Amino acid sequence: MLYREAGQFKTSYLADQAIFPIRQDRIGMAVIIAGAYLLTLTQNDFLLNAMMIPFLIFTLAAIGLNLLTGYTGLLSLGTGAFMGVGAYACYKLTSLFPDVNVLVWVVASGFFAALVGVIFGVPSLRIKGFYLAIATLAAQFFLEWCFIRVPWLYNYNVSGAIEVPTRTLFGIPVTGPTATAQTRYLIVLTIVAVMTWLASNLVHGRIGRMWMAVRDMDIAAELIGIRPLPTKLLAFAISSFYCGVSGALMVFLWYGGAEATVFNINQSFNVLFMIIIGGLGSLIGSYLGAALIFILPIVLRFVPPRLGLDIQAATVEHVTFMIVGALIIFFLIVEPHGLARLWQIAKQKLRVWPFPY
Amino acid sequence: MDLLYSIFIDPFVQMATAPDLLAQTLWEGLVGGMLYALIALGFVLIFKASGVFNFAQGIMVVFAALTLIGLHKLLVQNGVSNATAAAYLALLLTIGVMFVLAFAVERLVLRPLVNQPDIILFMATFGLTYFLIGFGELVFGGDPKIMITEDLRLPTGAITYKALGGLLSLQRLDIAAAVIAAIMVTTMAVFFSKTRIGRALRAVADSHKAALSVGISLEQIWVIVWFASGLVALVTGIMWGARSDVSFALEVIALKALPVLILGGFTSIPGAIVGGLIIGIGEKLAEFYWGPLIGGGTDSWFAYVLALVFLLFWPHGLFGEKIIERV
Amino acid sequence: MRPRSDADAAATDVLLSVEGVTLTFGGVTAINDVSFDIRKGEIRAIIGPNGAGKTSMLNVINGFYTPQRGRLTFKGEARTKMRPYEAARGGIARTFQNVALFKGMSALDNIMTGRSLKMRRGLFWQLLRHGPAMTEEIGHRRKVEEIIDFLEIAHIRRVQVGRLPYGLQKRVELGRALAMEPDLLLLDEPMAGMNLEEKEDMSRFIIDVNQEFGTTIALIEHDMGVVMDLSDRVVVLDYGRKIADGTPDRVKNNQAVIDAYLGVAH
Secondary structure, rough: OOOOOOOOOOOOOHHHHOOOOOOHHHHHHHHHHHHHHHHHHHHHHHHHHHHHHHHHHHHHHHHHHHHHHHOOOOOOOHHHHHHHHHHHHHHHHHHHOOOOOOHHHHHHHHHHHHHHHHHHHHHHOOHHHHHHHHHHHHHHHHHHHHHHHHHHHHOOOOOOOOOOOOOEEEEEEOOOOOOHHHHHHHHHHHHHHHHHHHHHHHHOHHHHHHHHHHHHOOHHHHOOOOHHHHEEEEEHHHHHHHHHHHHHHHHHHHHHHEEEHHHHHHHHHHHHHHHHHHHHOOOHHHHHHHHHHHHHHHHHHHHHHHHHHHHOOHHHHHHHHHHHHHHHHHHHOOOOOOOOOOOHHHHHHHHHHHOOO | OOHHHHHHHHHHEEEEEEEEHHHHHHHHHHHHHHHHHHHHHHHHHHHHHOOOOOHHHHHHHHHHHHHHHHHHHHHHHHHOOOHHHHHHHHHHHHHHHHHHHHHHHHHHHHHOOOOOHHHHHHHHHHHHHHHHHHHHHHHHHOEEEEEOOOOOOOOOEEEEEEEEEEEEEEEEHHHHHHHHHHHHHHHHHHOOOHHHHHHHHHHHHOHHHHHOOOOOHHHHHHHHHHHHHHHHHHHHHHHHHHHOEOHHHHHHHHOHHHHHHHHHHHOHHHHHHOOOOOOOHHHHHHHHHHHHHHOHHHHOOOHHHHHHHHHHHHOOOOOOOOOOOOO | OOOOOOOOOOHHHHEEEEEEEEEOOHHHHHHEEEEEEEEEOOOEEOOOOOOOOOHHHHHHHOOOOOOOEEEEEOOOOEOOOOOHHHHHOOOEEEEEEOOOOOOHHHHHHHHHHOOOHHHHHHHHHHOOOOOOHHHHHHHHHHHHHHHHHOOHHHHHHHOHHHHHHHHHHHHHHHHHHHHHOOOEEEEOOOOOOOOOHHHHHHHHHHHHHHHHHOOOEEEEEEHHHHHHHHEEEEEEEEEOEEEEOOOOHHOOOOOHHHHHHHHHHH
């Protein structure tokens, strides 16, 4: 009953081109954002540290990959490595210039990831489909090798890992061991929210349409004047930027330190599965997919003991793999547009409720 | 100058002055390449017949090897006293498991996804990969295992002989692997070119619809090729397992079959073999002669970067068919 | 029958001229030494039996194929090797024999994509989607709505094009080409697979585009009735060669054309 668009007339193209043309959607968004910010007040560190912060960080990476794979149709298996570029770039930058605020470097590290992404995106002009997916594996393994074999990247630490130093913003620690979960959550939430808004602007405008045109039919896109290479490279750049910032956030505001293995091929798959299950070519899907893939293992770990079942940690991990694998196949068969599509269907049903059509 | 010298001259000087080391490196590369080629062969079989790019092929190798070891252990524990008999019984049972797998994949993954874009099917095999990893580890445990080489009566030990001013050491097992691989490839080539099923398979590869219209059963063909590539996976798994531990950590190595396919083209069996050998030898040479210059460990990425560079010049592989774009 | 334009128009009115174009694939010659021209403001039909090289000719004109020999002059400038997007920038738009829409997008977005070339605001403003970027977007939306009204597809503007029936898809595709405001519009069998009513609609749109917007049109069509009614001049291809060129009446009575269609032994 509440979700009706009847009576909402658009009197200008401006209103009609809005991202949320229906009033209830706008109210819903406002409530969600306000709720997310209210969570800062909670003292439940576990909720923030182990769930909300990683969920948002993975969402950002998923949005990044979705811009490339879902919107532009270029399948990448190098997400983990691009996240790593962001993390290592941020680490080097804040080591070399400790006086500049670390948050500036978190965002700036995205540009390094973008640059690397463009370099590995160049072959996309001539390579399509799974050929390109294999080419991005080159990025994955080569960059991973760099993270291990180039000691300069981790300041010659004996452990081979990067340790996040304490950095402050207005005198409040934002990274390092003394930063509170609330502070870090607030920062991650703000960055992810702003970047989601920017991504949403992008995909609803000229550039988003050009990406989708290349995805749906690259030849036709070229014949209406869209130059394929710059369009694809822009997708690589922006996608890698998002992944890079996500990687920097992951190390600086979540883990507090990391080794190269964090950015291995399994991480790439993790993010890819988020967008397949969430929905290719959907920003909301990036959120839903990240939530599902990230929360599933947590649920599997904590729910069976409550039910009196005693399952070993290793078993949980194996079962998670099986479920994720099965879910991928299930979604590809039943609903290739993922959770985002189910979400749309639910909204459509709600719109006409209580009538079926 | 020193840098240029150490990149462009020194390695070749080393090769010339120590030909025995070069020969040994080439042999190692050849053996490694053969395993890549076998995995790639599994890919090609499935790709030719169903247009599915089966990312799970590498995992099927590990899965087959694990099943063999696991069943063998089970049989020995349950009173089959003769270890060799148990090994061969386990081998037969594993073949049965691979058939069930082929059947299940056809029924649960391929059939519902008929007529979907290639890339969707490709991604579905990611799901299959993860499912098999989880399933395999759940059933057999995640710890590395040792292949039952001796119980299968495969030759072991090394032949060492003097040549080229040094000692060359060839593992008997590697030679056996080369022979078995050659026999298998030949058998497959004959099977797919001379028999009725082989013809049907090539028809399906050309066009699903056309093949259906002349009464070829897609389901049957798919089960057969998935089973065939399951057998290839089993053989590869045994050979591989005999050289190192068996665990899903092999997955990363199995992925190297992908650059092999880029070199050889997705549809060519000779291409898979040549590509495998090029990658195998190339990465061993690069690691041995050039690796130390940049800190070693280059074999983790060499194959991919080589394939990437290669793609820029030959987008369809060495033996792949060139596609003329039409609108 | 619509009034014919003057057949002896001055040579300066030539928009595109094709001289001695030859295109081969491996050993197959798709187009063999073909020359003709398209004058500003006319509707030029390219006809011929299946496999005559008509679609290949369009592909040469908009840069998808590069001919081995021959010369193209567009708007007075000789053109050598050209990529399709450069042809698009030069003002050549195109529809396809098998509809080539962006299937995952709505009809509105498909047509908006046709405006990509005309939109200038860069990444910065696109990210903000306010101020100049939004003004630009709205301006183009207005243009696109005019096209949507013109093609009478307002009711389906939000529908994903993959779900539309064939006839409407063809119309959306025409809309996308029109959105480019081209100087030369290439239509590859715009009426293939349509029923009579749809054909009449499409013919009306083509004539209106030609007369109201002054767009020069080159079209391939198999329906002879349509070709004879619509076109000012016709060029006939057979086995990659030009066998006739002229007004519909003249072509209709040409012996070579009749032979090609009725299949006389060569």
